[in-house]
Amino acid sequence: MDWNDLRFFLEVARTNSLTKSAVKLKVSQSTVSRKISALESSLQTCLFLHHQTGYFLTDAGQKVLRYAEEVEAKVETLEKQMSGRDLTPAGTVRLATAVTLANHLIIPALPRFKACYPDILLELITGVNTVSVLRNDADIALRLVRPEQNSLKIRKVGVIKSAVYGSETYIHEHPAPVDNPIAGRSFITWDESFSHLSSARWLNKHFPDRTSALALTSLVTKIAAVKASLGLAVLPCFIAAQNSELVEVIPPQDVFSEELWLVTHADLIASSRIRVVAEFLMQIIAEAHLA
Incomplete structure (x- = not known):
């Protein structure tokens, strides 16, 4: 089965018309008809009954519709997440830093961060000498010593x-x-x-x-x-x-x-949850007049 055929199936199921579906999908009516026939042949069942007033789903077509709508919803969710349009960052972020920065800079500001991003669980790991972003022990780190690894994304964020x-x-x-x-x-x-x-x-x-x-x-x-x-x-x-x-x-x-460095793995730069944590750190560093 060609997954692309489901797009044509969904449009015909919603419009009950090959003509309207063709206009919506910007293809010819014959292309829509061919796609529906190919899908029916692949599934070995009839999906539509053709009447003078339009195309209507059979019982088998109703079952396929439910699955097709689920596929469509998952594809849309994937596109939003991959394109950065998912505006509700969520998940766990492991932040490695020194005890000094955790106690006197980060933790006092965490209530404000949690109010903005309640779906992010921030795990604070202190004792950064034993924690490696490169080994994926942490997602992001705030360090007083600049790491040497070139594969990491490293920014000087303050003094x-x-x-x-x-x-x-x-x-x-x-x-x-x-x-x-x-x-x-x-x-x-x-x-x-x-x-x-x-x-x-x-x-x-x-x-x-x-x-x-x-x-x-x-x-x-x-x-x-x-x-x-x-x-x-x-x-x-x-x-x-x-x-x-x-x-x-x-x-x-x-x-x-001492210079202050923000470190993360290069592969995680595009992650919305990592991005908002990094922005939070930059903000509180500026507020503490360290930037």
């Missing part, structure tokens, strides 16, 4: 600046001269197992002889320690900005910045 901060109370209780802002002040540092982090490397390079008041293994506890007036710490500026009691001691231009 995360860091500075040295302390609480208002700590700064007041431990005054220091302007030209030596760490004099008489201690730092809250990373545990040795985290010495590979950018903030730890910067601190070790520029202030190797600083006093450490506390060594920690997470940014959340580090922020809590700064707010508890235990010492100074190197923190991302966008996170410090969310805490009004923190005071900038050494500005970001004298500390360091």
Whole structure:
């Protein structure tokens, strides 16, 4: 059976006329008649009864009509999805990112995203060192290190600046001269197992002889320690900005910045669910003044 013949069958079933069907399909009446005959021959049954008032479906034709309409509906759905006209993105999207970005950038904005796209289930995977977009462990990633694989779609989407901060109370209780802002002040540092982090490397390079008041293994506890007036710490500026009691001691231009990269598999670029997640990330990055 030629699936294309179903188009002619459907039109005749709806118009009850070879002439009207020919006009609608922009072919000759004889072509419509030939297509119907070919379909009947293929199915070995009579699909229409020809009367003076038109063509009417037989019982067998009624059964074929139900199947033909199902095929038509599925083809239309496929065309919409493939052409990008499906306006209701749905499905699961696995997003890999750092804990810092998940807790302080993405999760606070998720209620807004869920309100717009309730049919998308976002799976957040932290600890990106063990997650690979290339291996399809994740659909999309927000990274602080640019991947090297050429087969990935990689975009620079922002810059995360860091500075040295302390609480208002700590700064007041431990005054220091302007030209030596760490004099008489201690730092809250990373545990040795985290010495590979950018903030730890910067601190070790520029202030190797600083006093450490506390060594920690997470940014959340580090922020809590700064707010508890235990010492100074190197923190991302966008996170410090969310805490009004923190005071900038050494500005970001004298500390360091990290580039922010949006990564996805090249084969997934056209996916509407991936696209809306990427647009959401771009929006919140811009709102946090990271773009």
